[in-house]
Amino acid sequence: MEKKRGAGTTIIHGGHGPYEGALPTDSVVAPIHQSTTFAFATVEEHQNSIFGDLRYPMYTRAASSNPTIRLLETKLAALYGADAALATASGMAAINYTLMHLLQPGDHVVLGRCYRLTHNIAQMILGDKMGVEYTLMLSDDVKDLPKFLNDRTKVLFLDVPSNPMITVYDLEQAVKIAHARGITVVLDETCATPLNLRAFDLGVDIVACSLTKYLCGHGDAVGGAIISNYKRVKQIRKGLYPRIGAAISPFNAWLIMQGLKTLHLRVPRHNQTTQALAEFLEKHPKVAHVFYPGLPSHPQYELAKRMMSGFGGLLSFVVKGGDPAATAMANWLKIGKIGTSFGQAETMVETGWMSHYEWSMDERIRFGIYPGFVRVAPGLEDAEDLIADFDQALAQIQVDETAVLPELKKEMELEWKPTVTTME
Ligand SMILES: Cc1ncc(COP(=O)(O)O)c(C=O)c1O
Known part of the structure; x- marks a missing residue:
């Protein structure tokens, strides 16, 4: 049996495939395919690609994507130990796509303490526009999770460690409780990275995260990703992804791949x-x-x-x-x-x-x-x-030595939601 490769080898070499039409020599640093569209020799080849599950890149914003973006996606799947990944324009796009894909009007979603704009998505997009109810789970102990769930709960969304409260949820326990009720568990792993936390080994269904932070690592490109099994990723790729159109640019995908190497x-x-x-x-x-x-x-x-x-x-x-x-x-x-x-x-x-x-x-x-x-x-x-x-x-700085932490409200609040305001 082939020895499992270490994280460094996987990060640097994972996801590189032999590509059809490749030259006999290979550029060691992946090229940037800065092209919106890709031409086929014949109409039949174009159609064969469509009916052949999009074997070849056709259009950068579409499900067929772009070779540079595809390479980032295969590298991400290798790094996370998952079947497939879909790169998006930003972490926010990845979270939006995932939640919009999983939830229908009338459904309910539970969010742990997470990034402020994720709460905004839950309220402004899922709640106000899609009619999805959301509950903020203020308890950090997942034993309390059942108190926040109802018959319409379809998704549990956690951010570990959460930004900015640095809460760590017991994912194995959360997955057990959620899966027993048919609830999908989505993890924002932006802060942990797959090197500090192996989400899929703990049973998480989908990772929706930002690539802008540690994965890129240099503060020079915005991007996001959805990582999961083939079926889910394909459903989003062929469903909402091209229609909403929040595709990552090939240049940003390339910058993120360069950063990823270290x-x-x-x-x-x-x-x-x-x-x-x-x-x-x-x-x-x-x-x-x-x-x-x-x-x-x-x-x-x-x-x-x-x-x-x-x-x-x-x-x-x-x-x-x-x-x-x-x-x-x-x-x-x-x-x-x-x-x-x-x-x-x-x-x-x-x-x-x-x-x-x-x-x-x-x-x-x-x-x-x-x-x-x-x-x-x-x-x-x-x-x-x-x-x-x-x-x-x-x-x-001058400090008030008498200043102490205000008491946190001990009881769990099922109704409270933070304010969402839009800047006019
Ligand atoms: C935990 C977390 N998730 C998602 C995002 C959104 O990522 P992006 O800025 O790539 O849209 C952020 C941004 O700060 C974040 O902190």
């Missing part, structure tokens, strides 16, 4: 630096709390240790003194950059006020985004330099 080198480095920064911040007298699953103080530390092979490259913490102190600290940083997104070479810092500007303070506290909340995505700089940067920034 994923197995970058992710352990992000994990290590984030762990070191989390340990430093947890001991800092001006910090009220640190959210990182690599810390024994994290409520899902034991679970994360069991379920994940790395704790990830995102942490959040709360500065004593609330938002004014968090703002001042962020403004003093010299290495950490103030801005959204993560998973790239540069350390990115975003406060709760920045990421959740739509929500009132009361709503933020209900969700767990306390006054003084800061999310940090350490980049590839040296950990000592990054720690020194946070140390000097924290030294500059």
Whole structure:
């Protein structure tokens, strides 16, 4: 039996096939097929491709896609250990396609704590436009999951570790509960990456995630992907995908493939630096709390240790003194950059006020985004330099030593939904 290849070999060589019509020599770096359309020698060959399950690329935005995008997709499938992948214009497009494909008017979906715009999709697109009901599961313990389900629940959507609360859900347990009721489990694995979390080994049905972050790794291309079995991916590819038209560009697919080559080198480095920064911040007298699953103080530390092979490259913490102190600290940083997104070479810092500007303070506290909340995505700089940067920034700020974390509401709320506002 052929020995199973390691992550690095799979990342670099996986998904490359012998392509029909290829030259006897091969370009080691995949070419960019910057073409919208692909011509056939005859009408019959064109039609044979259509009836032959789209063997050849025909049109870049269509189900038949483009050779550069197809290569990214086969590489992603190899990396995730899945049958198939569909690359999309962004992570948001991947999540939208997946949820719109799985849900019909009258259905119900349960979302864990997840990325703010995923809640917006649930409310603005699924709820307001499609008549799909959604419930936000505020409990971090999946034993509570049955309380949020009903006869119309078709999908459970989780984000692990969640952005920005860094919640880790027990996926094996969640899958067991969901599958017993015929519910499909979708995972946004953007923050974990397939190197820290093997979603399909835990029984997850579909991964819908952003490629913009760690998979690309350099902050230079936006993209997303849906990864699952052949049947599901094919249904989306031939159904909503070309009709909505949120295809990734060949150039972005190529940039993501270039970044992907070093994923197995970058992710352990992000994990290590984030762990070191989390340990430093947890001991800092001006910090009220640190959210990182690599810390024994994290409520899902034991679970994360069991379920994940790395704790990830995102942490959040709360500065004593609330938002004014968090703002001042962020403004003093010299290495950490103030801005959204993560998973790239540069350390990115975003406060709760920045990421959740739509929500009132009361709503933020209900969700767990306390006054003084800061999310940090350490980049590839040296950990000592990054720690020194946070140390000097924290030294500059005045904090209210009496400031403590507000009490989180203990009871589960089945009705509460965060605000969705659109910018006029
Ligand atoms: C967890 C998570 N999922 C999905 C997305 C959306 O990804 P994209 O920006 O590629 O649309 C983001 C963006 O920040 C995210 O943090």
